[in-house]
Amino acid sequence: MKQKYKQILLSIEKEVINVQRTKKSLIDEAIHMVSYLDNTLTDLKTQINQKGFESILDEIIFFKHVKPEILGSLLFYNKVVQVESYSPINSELFESYYTEQLKLLNKEYRKDIASSDFYRYYRTGRTDKDEYYYRLGNLNYFDGVDSFFFGIDREFSTYYDYKVAQIKAYDQYHSYLTGKFNRIEPRANDTFDLNEDAEFSWTDSKNALIELIYALHISRSVSNGRAGIRKISQMFEDIFEVSLGDIHHAFYQMKFRAGQRARYLHFLKNSLEQYMDNDL
Structure with missing residues (x-):
């Protein structure tokens, strides 16, 4: 294009x-x-x-x-x-x-x-x-x-x-x-079929990866925010050899989840803090 x-x-x-x-x-x-x-x-x-x-x-x-x-x-x-x-x-x-x-x-x-x-x-x-x-x-x-x-x-x-x-x-x-x-659950929350030949495989849900992509973009953590959502998602799709589909509307659905909306990011935070506590 x-x-x-x-x-x-x-x-x-x-x-x-x-x-x-x-x-x-x-x-x-x-x-x-x-x-x-x-x-x-x-x-x-x-x-x-x-x-x-x-x-x-x-x-x-x-x-x-x-x-x-x-x-x-x-x-x-x-x-x-x-x-x-x-x-x-x-x-x-x-x-x-x-x-x-x-x-x-x-x-x-x-x-x-x-x-x-x-x-x-x-x-x-x-x-x-x-x-x-x-x-x-x-x-x-x-x-x-x-x-x-x-x-x-x-x-x-x-x-x-x-x-x-x-x-x-x-x-x-x-x-x-x-x-x-x-x-x-939104369709974007489906898990990927594991690609045994891929060097790296994403083994969590699609929504989890989409949460991470949006967080990186909105926080301007990739190229000071100059990299768009499409480019970042393409990068992850290439790395993990997966297809995320329409990530914008998957993200749009997350806004109306019951309970915790950014579930995966909170899971990451809690997992890391628990690891830090156990490593003391």
Whole structure:
């Protein structure tokens, strides 16, 4: 991915961290991010309308990776605003409310996302039709299209970039809802399959490693804070030969854990202090 796009995505990550530091309410955080992401897309649209793309590959990268990442997060945060605005005050109703929201999401997923040929194309990582799916103006009306397409700006959408954004938003929102239940551990808390051939193996949970990565970044312990979350996570993925997936939304879930949120960091602290005490 080109450096200019990496910088945009990195700026979004920094904005998420900054707004979390303000300790705003959950709804206020989500509203802030909706506005920020909407403005980001507006600025990108202006730049692309003025300058166009440098190449076919540049266009594909933008509509396959960059815009869906931003738009997917925008759809996600907008959904958070909606669902939290109607969240019951009575704590006894929380579980039934979020359970119903999860059922509605899964129904929408089966109907509008998972049943399409494009979904299978995207999930399997194919690239042979990228020039058809991720370039402007390529649309086969014989396939049938969702009605929303006729109301969008066709100079800034390939139709399928919105489909990718929907998938990303679904993944984020599903993680968000499952994280609401104390009895349901986020998927990012799964342990890795041990790679016997790796020189070093991470043998704790994914969430534990993600906690450590964020702590190193936020404390500016790596390159005085100049190294972004993506670079630090990539470094750990390379060292331990693992895949962390979407670490931002795994971290977002941790904020709403019951009890101790930074569980692994407290475990490290307690383990080290106990070792120091025993070594006296």
